Amino acid sequence: MADRLDEVSAHAVRRGLVSHCYRMLGSITEAQQVATLSLQSSDDLYAIATRQCLDQDVWRPLPTSMAAASDDPEGRLQQSPEVLWLEPIPDDLTDGRPIGLDIVAALQRLPARHRAALILADIEGWTPARVTDAIGVSAADLDEARLHFDPGQSHVADDAALLDRYRAAFELYDVPTITGFFTDDAIWEMPPFTSWFRGARNIGRLIATHCPAKEAGDQVLVPIKANGQPGFAVYMRDPADNVHRAFQLQVLTLTATGIIHAIAFFDLTLFETFNLPDLLTTLPKSPYEAQPSLHVTRADKHD
Incomplete structure (x- = not known):
């Protein structure tokens, strides 16, 4: 029974860390890689993972973040395969905290350090002082992130x-x-x-x-x-x-x-x-x- 509880606990920790890294990076593949590396540390896992995500400094947009809407749905479709696009995450890899595509896309529109501060404070529940200690972002930076974070209308409920x-x-x-x-x-x-x-x-x-x-x-x-x-x-x-x-x-x-x-x-x-x-x-x-x-x-x- 103890082994089973340990396994469930370890799984929950990994899901939480993968979800956190996904919110930072917008890529489930990269999130799993960073989470795996971070789990090898004995220090604060979220601080370690956040700093590793910041080192990548990747912006993953959706098309709505890049250009205005097209008014010609019957015309030629433009594409940019070279762009690192935002990816979805399977529900069975998430931690139950806010992770809708509207939220992740809005997070990706923030500067990386502002994004990290907002995620740690408003989703992970860290105090501003702890955020500052972990990644060196000030309370003013956190306020700036909150000011510009605009996810729009979110998913209501399945029908x-x-x-x-x-x-x-x-x-x-x-x-x-x-x-x-x-x-x-x-x-x-x-x-x-x-x-x-x-x-x-x-x-x-x-x-x-x-x-x-x-x-x-x-x-x-x-x-x-x-x-x-x-x-x-x-x-x-x-x-x-x-x-x-x-x-x-x-x-x-x-x-x-x-x-x-x-x-x-x-x-x-x-x-x-x-x-x-x-x-x-x-x-x-x-x-x-x-x-x-x-x-x-x-x-x-x-x-």
């Missing part, structure tokens, strides 16, 4: 029925129905594309023009949880061999009026991070339903 209908609409490739799930001022962005779009109508035009799906059954959506938010791993039918391959990860922000933000991540290495296969053969149990999805059979027919 299982809405998410199920949203998934069905994508799998049927029913663009008008998909469009109806978004609020009038909703945002759709999709790194590494720098082009992003505002408004349900523009989002519908974007999907209708640029999505490679042509008909019902071309896409299969597997529910995921990232950053405390609902989302889907999207698999697209490969017409060459009639199987569904990894295509993108969507993370959604919901309010009482509908979806206000969708981020589609095209970095396929994230599928491994979320313990998802590159080639879809069966569907795991949905985190939103009591039973596995009934469309497993239809997906299996395409293998």
Whole structure:
């Protein structure tokens, strides 16, 4: 029993440290690497990890942090694959403290030392004096960070029925129905594309023009949880061999009026991070339903 408790405690410590480093770096891969190195120290783990994150001095944006919204969803999409983009984090690696994509993106917009001070003080609960001792940031710097920290409207709550209908609409490739799930001022962005779009109508035009799906059954959506938010791993039918391959990860922000933000991540290495296969053969149990999805059979027919 004692060994089991020690194992659970060690796991909780690692989750907390990984989450802290992720808030600093915006990358789950780099966060795990820094956390692993920090855990080898006998000193204050969070102070050590924070200083290692500051040494990297990396800024990971989303497209909304780089340019204005595009007004041409049917035009050519611009992309910057060389940019180190913000990544999502699987829920099973988080510590239960604020970690929504809106929060992490807003943290990334702060100077690194201000970001560190804000995370340590307002998320980890450190006193300003302890923050100063750990990373040399003054109380005035902390006040400055709080002044400029603006995460916007956050995710409210999952809506299982809405998410199920949203998934069905994508799998049927029913663009008008998909469009109806978004609020009038909703945002759709999709790194590494720098082009992003505002408004349900523009989002519908974007999907209708640029999505490679042509008909019902071309896409299969597997529910995921990232950053405390609902989302889907999207698999697209490969017409060459009639199987569904990894295509993108969507993370959604919901309010009482509908979806206000969708981020589609095209970095396929994230599928491994979320313990998802590159080639879809069966569907795991949905985190939103009591039973596995009934469309497993239809997906299996395409293998």
